[in-house]
Amino acid sequence: MIEVKNIRKSFQGKIVLNDISATFEKGRTNMIIGASGTGKSVLLKTIVGLFTPDSGAVLYDGREFHSSTRQLQKQIRREIGMLFQGSALFDSMTVAENVRFPLNIHSDLSESEKDDKVNFYLERVGLENAATKMPSEISGGMQKRVGIARAIVMNSQYLFCDEPNSGLDPQTAWMIDQLIHEITLEYNLTTVIVSHDMNSVMEIGEYIMFMYEGNKVWEGNKDTILDAEPKALQDFLFSNKLVRTFKGMK
Known part of the structure; x- marks a missing residue:
């Protein structure tokens, strides 16, 4: 399990992450979604230690990462696996x-x-x-x-995926989604996926956090996202043809 507690991060005075908290549990596919420039990638990089937060904490199964010793940070890093956007x-x-x-x-x-x-x-x-x-x-x-x-x-105990379906055709993207989901369950991983692919969200989104302008606006799962109330999320969803199709079927 990974716990993100009240993370704040700014660059040159501009707030990029504003008091973000979330819990990513083991054995399920956790997704961070939102439009480009909303802070998704900055949050991911902060969680894995590439960025240091201005305040707040990231805990890996109870072990605080950023304020820990170099030895513990090294140990945690050895337990992290990364799937990059371009492989x-x-x-x-x-x-x-x-x-x-x-x-x-x-x-x-x-x-x-x-x-x-x-x-x-x-x-x-x-x-x-x-x-x-x-x-x-x-x-x-x-x-x-x-x-x-x-x-x-x-x-690895923790698997991070940055836009894993980028550049793939729909069928191949579906296969990658299923493989990530299967491996998450099989090895009881804490998997965190940054994505804007609504096909992935509707297929494997067991926990979904929606970000907008550096804020966590909503959290839920694939079964509740279509009825979510925040306007920013509705605008994001309705911009997607797949979601419009899903809503039309309800």
């Missing part, structure tokens, strides 16, 4: 080498143990036959799956 694979490495990279940097496993873990997680994401391929030789959806395998190869 962020190393072009000069094979699929297997990309997944192996965190193990080379952060683990004391033997070479054979690393091989076993890489093979296990590649098989888990359905890429056991792509281990020797280069990123340029596989599709965008496959690259995302490589990114997921790399994010969890260290037995």
Whole structure:
């Protein structure tokens, strides 16, 4: 579980995060949504420690991150897996080498143990036959799956996904959504997804936080979001064709 408590963050006097609090629980897909420029990415970067908040706290299973010792921060970082918007694979490495990279940097496993873990997680994401391929030789959806395998190869407890469906066709995006959801349940991860993809929200949004102009305006889930009252959220929803279709069916 990750607890965000009264986080404030500003840049050059401009408030970007205004007293944000939320609880992201284990074993469910937690989503942060909102239009561009609302503070979603800044909040994500603050949670994972890339930004330091002006005030407030981030707790990983009760362990406060920003005010803790470097040793504890290092330990927490080793428990975090990141799926980046563009997959962020190393072009000069094979699929297997990309997944192996965190193990080379952060683990004391033997070479054979690393091989076993890489093979296990590649098989888990359905890429056991792509281990020797280069990123340029596989599709965008496959690259995302490589990114997921790399994010969890260290037995991660916390999975952060930044726009995981960016650039994917609808069918492939649906498959990535389902894989993230399955892995979250299977490994009991605390998964936090930043997204503006309403297909994802309506498919796997078990907890949803809507942000607007640096504020948390609403929280709920995919079953309650269509009836949410805040005007900013309604405007955001009605700008999406999928949501208009869903509302028309109610």
